[in-house]
Amino acid sequence: MSARDAVMLALVALLAALPPVLQLLGEPFLTVIVTRALIFAIAALSLDLLLGYGALVSFGHAAFLGIGAYTALILSGRGVTGLELQLPAALAAAGLFALVTGAISLRTRGVHFIMITLAFGQMAYYFASSLSAFGGDDGQALRARSTLFGADVLAGNSGFYYLVLALLALVWLFLRALTRSRFGRVLSGTRENEARMQAIGFSPFPFRLIAYVVAGMIAAMAGVLLANHASFVAPSYMGWGRSGEMIAMVVLGGMGTLTGPVLGAIAFVLAEETLARFTTHWRLFFGAAIVLIVLFTRGGLLGALLRGRK
Amino acid sequence: MTVLSVQGLTKSFGALKVSDAISFDLRAGEIHAIIGPNGAGKTTLIHQLSGSIRPDAGRILMEGRDITRLPVPARARRGLARSFQITAILPGFSVLENVALAVQARSGSSFRFFRRAAAERALNEQARASLGAVGLAGIAGRAAGTLSHGEKRQLEIAIALAMRPRLLLLDEPLAGTGQHEAARIGRLIASLKGQLGIVLIEHDMAAVFALADRISVLVHGRLIATGSPTEIRQNSQVRAAYLGESEC
Ligand SMILES: Nc1ncnc2c1ncn2[C@@H]1O[C@H](COP(=O)(O)OP(=O)(O)OP(=O)(O)O)[C@@H](O)[C@H]1O
Ligand SMILES: [Mg+2]
Numbered sequence: 001m002s003a004r005d006a007v008m009l010a011l012v013a014l015l016a017a018l019p020p021v022l023q024l025l026g027e028p029f030l031t032v033i034v035t036r037a038l039i040f041a042i043a044a045l046s047l048d049l050l051l052g053y054g055a056l057v058s059f060g061h062a063a064f065l066g067i068g069a070y071t072a073l074i075l076s077g078r079g080v081t082g083l084e085l086q087l088p089a090a091l092a093a094a095g096l097f098a099l100v101t102g103a104i105s106l107r108t109r110g111v112h113f114i115m116i117t118l119a120f121g122q123m124a125y126y127f128a129s130s131l132s133a134f135g136g137d138d139g140q141a142l143r144a145r146s147t148l149f150g151a152d153v154l155a156g157n158s159g160f161y162y163l164v165l166a167l168l169a170l171v172w173l174f175l176r177a178l179t180r181s182r183f184g185r186v187l188s189g190t191r192e193n194e195a196r197m198q199a200i201g202f203s204p205f206p207f208r209l210i211a212y213v214v215a216g217m218i219a220a221m222a223g224v225l226l227a228n229h230a231s232f233v234a235p236s237y238m239g240w241g242r243s244g245e246m247i248a249m250v251v252l253g254g255m256g257t258l259t260g261p262v263l264g265a266i267a268f269v270l271a272e273e274t275l276a277r278f279t280t281h282w283r284l285f286f287g288a289a290i291v292l293i294v295l296f297t298r299g300g301l302l303g304a305l306l307r308g309r310k
Numbered sequence: 311m312t313v314l315s316v317q318g319l320t321k322s323f324g325a326l327k328v329s330d331a332i333s334f335d336l337r338a339g340e341i342h343a344i345i346g347p348n349g350a351g352k353t354t355l356i357h358q359l360s361g362s363i364r365p366d367a368g369r370i371l372m373e374g375r376d377i378t379r380l381p382v383p384a385r386a387r388r389g390l391a392r393s394f395q396i397t398a399i400l401p402g403f404s405v406l407e408n409v410a411l412a413v414q415a416r417s418g419s420s421f422r423f424f425r426r427a428a429a430e431r432a433l434n435e436q437a438r439a440s441l442g443a444v445g446l447a448g449i450a451g452r453a454a455g456t457l458s459h460g461e462k463r464q465l466e467i468a469i470a471l472a473m474r475p476r477l478l479l480l481d482e483p484l485a486g487t488g489q490h491e492a493a494r495i496g497r498l499i500a501s502l503k504g505q506l507g508i509v510l511i512e513h514d515m516a517a518v519f520a521l522a523d524r525i526s527v528l529v530h531g532r533l534i535a536t537g538s539p540t541e542i543r544q545n546s547q548v549r550a551a552y553l554g555e556s557e558c
Binding site for chain 1: 362382383387394398401411412414420423424426469
């Protein structure tokens with residue numbers, strides 16, 4: 001087991017023990033905040049596949065979060081509340097969107113790729129704003145929280161928490177296997193040196209497209225959970241600011257490590273919540289803190305943690 | 311049999327003609343060296359043969375089939391391997407993984423998503439064999455980015471060999487290597503003779519005349535002479551244009 005795996009294992013163990021502890025401390029509401037952090041950890045994991053393993057800086061990843069959230073909103077409005085139906089629908093919608101937008105944007109590289117993914121993200125944002133049946137700009141409350149095979153697992157705070165934690169662990173395991181497979185090795189190879197990969201016989205495009213689709217689908221799963229968490233869905237789920245925050249989570253935690261972005265997302269959401277209590281100018285301090293951490297800790301929070309341990 | 315046939319290859323960068331109707335044939339098992347002063351267009355020729363630059367005119371046949379319009383990866387999958395004048399490796403990967411990826415490229419599908427690639431014995435064993443051939447077996451576990459310049463050149467050759475190519479393009483494989491490493495790479499290239507076709511670009515004239523079966527001289531994008539090492543040494547045009555200023 002690598003050091004990263006050990007950190008993740010310890011983190012999951014810690015998180016599993018958290019709700020009863022918070023209950024004892026008389027702060028059960030904190031469980032709700034941590035749930036939100038874990039949902040973003042799932043989204044950050046998916047973005048790490050692109051950013052950290054594919055060197056593909058997608059600035060439109062929030063669109064997938066939004067696709068998942070709107071799928072939950074639309075289906076629950078029609079009385080379809082089961083996650084067993086909502087999740088496959090969200091994954092299919094996001095996969096299709098990723099396939100089309102990826103096939104176009106992955107023809108470009110570097111700054112052009114950033115701009116095109118940003119443009120697709122904004123298109124999704126404006127499309128959602130135009131859905132007047134679903135609240136347009138203002139968004140809409142979710143009719144009912146999702147269920148799982150008829151059971152109200154998401155109704156209680158701790159049931160929701162453990163479902164999210166379980167999904168986070170599954171996504172992490174899935175991406176860990178994927179990034180270490182033949183496929184993952186080729187994807188990472190294109191990050192290291194594209195000309196070399198071509199010279200040994202690999203066309204990067206199909207590998208990148210598959211990664212783009214997989215990442216989009218996982219982000220949509222986080223979107224379904226996020227809609228349930230807020231019990232509300234609005235176009236702001238897919239704004240470019242949200243895409244930027246997810247990039248910050250990945251970089252903050254340590255790109256290309258999977259475990260790092262999980263730490264980054266948790267740190268990001270908790271810091272956001274904490275700072276917002278103390279000062280209305282928290283964004284300023286928060287921005288400065290992120291810049292400092294990225295500048296002074298090679299490999300982000302995970303890098304600092306692993307170095308500190310030695 | 312002719313592994314590579316280059317016919318009237320022409321390429322300009324704006325007003326600068328870097329390949330001027332270049333034609334030559336490479337027979338299987340032969341080493342064909344291309345020599346010429348800096349800026350003659352040698353690297354640009356290699357780029358066109360490997361597919362990373364499109365010629366303006368002319369044809370490239372590999373084993374009788376026209377590959378002029380094939381992209382780089384498709385040529386590689388047909389058995390064309392190259393080294394780069396400016397070394398191109400995967401710096402964050404281990405030395406072994408750099409080579410194992412080349413083995414992976416020709417061993418079954420890479421659209422496999424769950425089994426751990428680093429644990430595939432068949433890939434690693436073949437990669438180790440290539441590393442052994444270039445003398446890097448002892449540092450298989452190191453990150454490729456930490457190697458010395460000479461070791462990176464050797465690694466590039468190991469990667470190329472792991473592809474089991476039938477045509478190998480080497481762009482100054484000896485440049486920047488120490489004496490010991492250069493001798494080792496020279497012996498390795500000599501040992502490949504007879505097994506595959508090699509286009510060798512090299513400024514080290516002693517090595518070129520020792521290794522090559524045929525030599526072409528490229529000046530300002532034009533091949534001014536092609537022949538055996540003896541013929542080239544005696545060619546007065548070549549001596550005037552190029553060799554006159556070097557030690558040969
Ligand atoms: N992409 C490019 N655009 C414009 N000019 C180029 C380009 N690539 C190379 N050149 C020019 O074409 C000429 C041939 O370059 P090339 O690299 O092929 O020479 P070379 O024979 O490999 O030289 P050297 O021995 O120094 O490696 C040079 O004058 C170079 O400046
Ligand atoms: Mg050159």
